[in-house]
Amino acid sequence: MSRWQQFFIDEPELALVECSKCSKRATELFRKHNCKTILDLACGAGRESRFFSTSFPFVVSSDYSISGLRMASAKGNTNLICSDARKLPFPNKSFDAVYCYGLLHEFIGNNAPENVRLVMSEIGRILKNNGLLILTVLCGDPVNGDPEIPNVQFFSDEMYFDATTGFECLEYFEYDDISCTGNPYYHIHYGAFVKS
Numbered sequence: 677m678s679r680w681q682q683f684f685i686d687e688p689e690l691a692l693v694e695c696s697k698c699s700k701r702a703t704e705l706f707r708k709h710n711c712k713t714i715l716d717l718a719c720g721a722g723r724e725s726r727f728f729s730t731s732f733p734f735v736v737s738s739d740y741s742i743s744g745l746r747m748a749s750a751k752g753n754t755n756l757i758c759s760d761a762r763k764l765p766f767p768n769k770s771f772d773a774v775y776c777y778g779l780l781h782e783f784i785g786n787n788a789p790e791n792v793r794l795v796m797s798e799i800g801r802i803l804k805n806n807g808l809l810i811l812t813v814l815c816g817d818p819v820n821g822d823p824e825i826p827n828v829q830f831f832s833d834e835m836y837f838d839a840t841t842g843f844e845c846l847e848y849f850e851y852d853d854i855s856c857t858g859n860p861y862y863h864i865h866y867g868a869f870v871k872s
Contacts, residue, residue: 679827680720680782684743690721691747693858697851698866699724702775702810703731705846705868709808711772717761717799718779720856722748728775729753736771738764762794766802773808774799778856778864780839781814781828788829792839800842800871809843809869815850816863825859836865843869 684690702724706714712733716725719737721744728735738757739745745756759765761779776799783791799809816822816830831839846868855862 678741680741681743684721684741684747687857688747690857691723691751693721693723693856694854695723695727696777696812696853696855698777698810698812698853698864699727699775701866702773702868703728705808705810706732706773709773711808713771714773714775715766715771715802717764717774717776718782719748719753720744722751722753722756723856724775724777725753726751736766761798762791764798764802768801769804769807770802771807772804773810774803775810777810777812778814778862780811781831784827784829796839796842803871805871807871808846809840809871810867811840811869812853812864812866813839814863815865831865833865836867840867840869842872844872845869 714728714732714735716737719725719739722737725735725737736755737748737753738759740760780792813831818830818832821830848867853862853864854860
């Protein structure tokens, strides 16, 4: 059982965590870019999907954790897909936007760079031409990390922008946000990108 699969089982209060600041900014950009079809990639308990669904006609919530998707379903999310972000079950150019909050830093170990590459390749494949990508990852020292947040790969600026090669950056910030676990000091790289 994966770490997140067990985590959603052990921590039912995750369904109550408020939306991130990132999702609020993403909503503004989705409106500005006239996005109609949105994929919430690695949606977890679906907190952002629920938020997006109040403003956009078609939101798909995708996660590899069945327990997270069950939690999302119980909170009213629809269009739930259990899938591995490295091999998504969607046709090419399916979405106007992809929202990916906190997935890439979950890949650790020797295969992490390849896994990040595969996810980013899939995002590029399923985004329509000029599609919008909102991407966040934990910001910090990739070698020493942070003992308060174990089992993740922190991203340096260089790692973050290497991962987004092939996308045009519209805006970039580094700030603290609310993690999917409710941690209000989740220091992230945030970027909005267009598929070029």
